[in-house]
Amino acid sequence: MAGNKKNCLVIGGAGFIGSHTVDALLKAGHTVSILDSLQTRVHPHGKPGYISDHAEFIQGDACSASDLLSALKGVDCVFHLAAYQDYLPDFSTFIHVNAESTALLYELIVEHHLAVEKVVVASSQAVYGEGCYTCESHADVYPDIRSEDQLMRGIWEPVCPSCEGEIDWRATDEETVNPKNQYAISKYAQEMIALTLGKRYRIPTVALRYSIVQGPRQSFYNAYSGACRIFCLSLYFDQVPILYEDGAQLRDYVNIHDVVAANLLVLSSPEVDYQVINVGGGKAYSVAEFVAIVADVYGKDSSPRIPGSYRFGDTRHIVSDISKLKGLGWSPTRTPKHSVTEYVEWLRAQQSVEDILEYVENHMKKLNVVRQVNG
Numbered sequence: 250m251a252g253n254k255k256n257c258l259v260i261g262g263a264g265f266i267g268s269h270t271v272d273a274l275l276k277a278g279h280t281v282s283i284l285d286s287l288q289t290r291v292h293p294h295g296k297p298g299y300i301s302d303h304a305e306f307i308q309g310d311a312c313s314a315s316d317l318l319s320a321l322k323g324v325d326c327v328f329h330l331a332a333y334q335d336y337l338p339d340f341s342t343f344i345h346v347n348a349e350s351t352a353l354l355y356e357l358i359v360e361h362h363l364a365v366e367k368v369v370v371a372s373s374q375a376v377y378g379e380g381c382y383t384c385e386s387h388a389d390v391y392p393d394i395r396s397e398d399q400l401m402r403g404i405w406e407p408v409c410p411s412c413e414g415e416i417d418w419r420a421t422d423e424e425t426v427n428p429k430n431q432y433a434i435s436k437y438a439q440e441m442i443a444l445t446l447g448k449r450y451r452i453p454t455v456a457l458r459y460s461i462v463q464g465p466r467q468s469f470y471n472a473y474s475g476a477c478r479i480f481c482l483s484l485y486f487d488q489v490p491i492l493y494e495d496g497a498q499l500r501d502y503v504n505i506h507d508v509v510a511a512n513l514l515v516l517s518s519p520e521v522d523y524q525v526i527n528v529g530g531g532k533a534y535s536v537a538e539f540v541a542i543v544a545d546v547y548g549k550d551s552s553p554r555i556p557g558s559y560r561f562g563d564t565r566h567i568v569s570d571i572s573k574l575k576g577l578g579w580s581p582t583r584t585p586k587h588s589v590t591e592y593v594e595w596l597r598a599q600q601s602v603e604d605i606l607e608y609v610e611n612h613m614k615k616l617n618v619v620r621q622v623n624g
């Protein structure tokens with residue numbers, strides 16, 4: 250396609266980040282098509298109404314060679330934003346959907362000599378596992394996941410892997426890789442496939458490691474879709490929010506519009522081809538601080554309950570270092586309060602909102618993902 254206007258394919262374009270990316274690409278004058286399987290866990294009621302009529306919608310599976318090949322015809326740029334995300338123990342599904350679909354994408358581009366100019370894949374901060382800490386005696390350290398024994402005793406902070414002493418978290422940069430669960434492993438595999446094959450076959454590629462992304466259109470149904478959905482729904486239904494661990498876990502929540510700006514920025518930044526880049530909020534908030542923001546937006550005085558439960562496999566603190574992306578002129582422009590305000594407005598505009606919180610909590614307990622401290 251001539252000039253700066255491109256034919257863009259957004260795989261997973263019916264989802265949260267995908268649909269906002271579609272809207273921004275259309276607004277920027279690009280031609281957009283969507284390949285999305287409408288995964289039932291994310292879209293139990295079918296195709297969402299927010300999908301723009303100006304984008305061509307193809308219902309299909311990113312893991313199917315025929316679906317993907319037909320969607321790729323005539324495409325200049327690809328955003329791969331489809332994924333299987335959850336805490337559930339069907340390990341092979343993570344690898345199949347997240348990693349295999351990415352390998353298939355490059356396989357088809359190479360085999361059919363497709364003139365794809367750029368691929369952007371969505372990776373995740375999850376690849377950092379417990380992230381980077383400093384120990385007074387051992388400098389930078391990368392703790393392992395916290396043991397079940399430790400968590401059952403309600404001891405939340407990780408310790409130095411060398412001396413078992415106290416350690417302090419620090420923002421984690423792109424050099425670190427320490428995936429510790431099925432989702433993180435699949436995302437790291439996806440990155441490696443994309444960057445390695447991209448470089449080898451000269452298909453300019455960027456992998457973006459998003460922190461926790463927040464804003465409207467986050468699926469109500471996906472247990473992975475995090476703090477914003479859970480706490481906003483709790484207060485929507487006048488329920489007391491439940492915090493896992495002690496609520497002091499730190500995260501750098503990033504707003505969807507800032508993420509979309511990063512997606513579009515790397516599309517036109519050849520200097521970051523074949524690189525991995527963090528996209529984060531730039532500031533650490535504890536989960537308890539985050540729930541206070543949600544309560545403030547609702548205007549409710551709602552203290553959370555801390556029943557002594559935890560999600561096995563959860564990271565204690567993780568905050569991304571965003572210096573690299575800032576070097577391209579990007580920086581976060583919105584706070585978690587903006588994200589929550591927009592999410593709550595969106596929630597209130599929905600025709601019907603099912604109270605699925607109890608179902609999700611019980612399901613995770615049944616699968617032994619949510620556990621209780623002893624005594």
Ligand SMILES: NC(=O)c1ccc[n+]([C@@H]2O[C@H](COP(=O)([O-])OP(=O)(O)OC[C@H]3O[C@@H](n4cnc5c(N)ncnc54)[C@H](O)[C@@H]3O)[C@@H](O)[C@H]2O)c1
Nearest residue numbers: 261263264265266285286287288310311331332371373462
């Ligand atoms: N939301 C976050 O906080 C976050 C954080 C880090 C990374 N990510 C990554 O960003 C990407 C987008 O996440 P999201 O939050 O928008 O997820 P989402 O679940 O809202 O959207 C994903 C979309 O992919 C589609 N999909 C799933 N499997 C598919 C398949 N096999 N073929 C075609 N389509 C399929 C789903 O139907 C859905 O519309 C994912 O790769 C995710 O791993 C998200």
